[in-house]
Amino acid sequence: MKFGIVVFPGSNCDIDCYHALRDSLNQDVDYIWHDTEGLKEYDCIILPGGFSYGDYLRCGAVAPFSKVMDEIRVHAEKGKLLVGICNGFQILTEMGLLPGALVRNKNLKFICNTVPLKVENIDTPFTNRCDLGQVINIPIAHGEGNYVVEKDELAKMKENRQILFTYQENPNGSVLDIAGICNEGKNVLGMMPHPERACEELLGNREGRLVFESIISFLEGGWKSE
């Protein structure tokens, strides 16, 4: 089982994901430089948080044009796991791999805080180790995490149970308190909160491990979608 973490020039949470997976969860993990050609096989690829290309235009707007991204799209289209955290989520919506978009927080400020999230669907590769309705505390750190999506699309997402995490106390104005979603195929996850920041006791929070443990459990075949 192998994880890959894409590194854009402005990625900041690449190292955090790397340490969470390697040191806290004992996984095999590589960094993938953004202009890589000939992507190796990975079971799960992570687009980490940060400011991929400075994000002065629109968060995540430039990253989809990075060299490696065509192959990442193919990886997702094959049904393999792709996770976008924070800036990664923004990039996935820009690429059209996830519906909707992320706009500026309602209060127009950057917010860094640990917030309670409710798990809305546990029948996915990303949440199968959670209990339905379980509340987990995960850090957020973003200025543009206000999730918006067209009405019809939202109805479809609800129908398909694509909403995975919601905020208990909506910090940024997201529609339906949405904090994390997946695609129709349930193999692409986008979430604004940072589970990689909550993987060890020393930092006072291990609740983010549930997301990674779910992925590992899925990849080990311990969990199968219905």
Added chain:
Amino acid sequence: MSNYQAVGLTREEYMKIIDYIGREPNLLELNMYGVMWSEHCSYKHSRPLFKHFPTSGEKVLQGPGENAGIVDIGDNLAIVMKIESHNHPSAIEPYQGAATGVGGIIRDIFAMGARPIALLNSLRFGEIEKYDRVKYLLEGVVEGIAGYGNCIGIPTVGGEVYFNKSYNGNPLVNAMCVGVIEHDKIHRGNASGVGNSIMYVGAATGRDGIGGASFASVELTEESEEKRSAVQVGDPFMEKLLLEACLELLDTGSIIGIQDLGAAGLTSACCETATRGEGGMEIDVLKVPRREKGMLPVEVMISESQERMLVIVEKGREEEVEKIVEKWGLHAVVIGKVTDNGRLVVKEGDGIVADLPAESLDSSGAPKYYRDYEIPDYYREAKKFRPEDITEPKNYNDTLTSLLKSPNIASKEWIYRQYDHMVRTNTVIKPGSDAAVLRIRGTKKAIALTTDCNSRYCYLDPREGSKIAVLEAARNIICSGGRPLAITDGLNFGNPEKPDRYWQFRESIIGISEACRELDTPVISGNVSFYNETDTQAIYPTPIIGMVGVIDDVEKTCSMDFKAVGDIILQIGETKPEIGGSEYLSAIHNMETGEIPFVNIAREIKAHKAILESIDRGLLESAHDISEGGIAVGLAECCMGKGIGARVNLETSLRSDFELFSESQSRFLVAIKPENLQKVIDIFTEFKVPFKPVGETSGDSLNININNKEIINLPITKMEALWRGAIECLIQ
């Protein structure tokens, strides 16, 4: 106005230039002297007093004089740190002023070869209750710091914010950066080795920030708004690329020296690296990448465009450098070479446009001033204040809630929520406790970081107040479980040409020096910002102390919040009727006067040792120093972290308000599990530190009795709502 006045120099200084070069300088040369001999670059008023500072010690690997100071933390690792002001730019253009302040200090850290791991800041604003402009400045500065730090991915883990009328026209924005480095990777800003190449890396040079150093060296006036063009514009993404590229370059061994282009731009970087390398340098301004057409040599030489570095590269290895830099999407160009004639020669193509002795531009060649000083009247006046004359409050619940809501004591959460304080997942103790704690990955160690200064104390008594600033920083480190190691100081003062301001500065330096000597925390770097005044008033003297401490075992840290009910609360130290200069006197009685609290450093150090030993042995559940607002506010702060209350009885002969709100120094509140109480008592007894049990943690309210009579009874939720919401409430 004559030529030299236009660049901010005096006639005497102009004559000194002629002495140095044996002729009249041309316009470019004059401008180069103008920026280099500005107070901001030359420290001409402050340098002569620096001899007081203790700057060496067995742990100091680099003292003042380089881009940043370095202190050893063992295991071949060291901490690199520096604080710097960006006051005047932030007063005019708060977002960019603050953002570029952060950018500049980060470059100072990686110029030494270190990876920046944390940012802190220290901010001062005017009366937020009164002026919309103050709100605008606060919002802009906080967003600017957040915008830069968050984007570049360095956590902003600590800081302090105070409000006072003396900052109404002149806010203070001091940014501190801390990096970590292995001993053998330390680099310095040296241009040595004749024939080695001078390479320019990073953003192109534009016309922004022209004359910024000179602008920072005069008082703010109505016309200052027009100097907006002297404020630079920051690009944190570019800086991230520059940071990664430079750290990779330094690993190749091809780099002789590296220097950031900060105040006074190329002029300063060239003459400083040349002087440190004891050589000379020749550069061609036509080779400098430019953002705009038609730039004159003088504009190129003094521009303060951001995100640029000067790299001195071993001859023949330029291509290697270019390759690495290009990987990060940047360009490196050779703009000149190292010479050995001690001169800084600037060419435009083939023609020489400036030819000056490098050393004469640098602070070693700049004029030095010993100013006259005089003790101001207010200093003696203040000492006449009699605490007994103030009226005692009738309802102490109201008094305590008023204090908790006062902007200086209120939670700064609205501010630090905007900073990503967790990125890089090393922040073990987050903002909101006494000091921030970061683990050093790959080791068992951690560091504790804080910035501190009570400028009201420093105004009323600059020498004693400055000592207290150092001690306050040390207390915050100690309460987190750290051993204080070293400081960096951000000295913010008024116009040094005025004798009373110069007296404040001089006294402050002596106070800092004394405290640092006794604590064995040398001054390893720092910054001076003068002329922080408007035509109506000067700021309170504000010597900000940034301190680092080391924790040998990251598991053995401590924070200020009560952890569980049923723990015993000890007060360490003694309460005296010291109300002068207190937050209570200011916020409740609207007076900023009196004799500030007395401090005995040698005695306090014993308390530090006892607390550290207790933390080290795992005997303390929490530790917090008692500062602004006295023991009442101190207890409330311990309660509000986790919503755990306390029942306290204070036996005292003092008036109730003095007992509750006195700011007597060297005091702490610690909570202990009952089974550990005797061990802690033994430690404090052994170190001969005064202590007394004052109560226990309990329930969900704060109850304080004085001599067994209830005087305060407040639910934690009520206190917390007021304390947490106060700043946001004031902004809206």
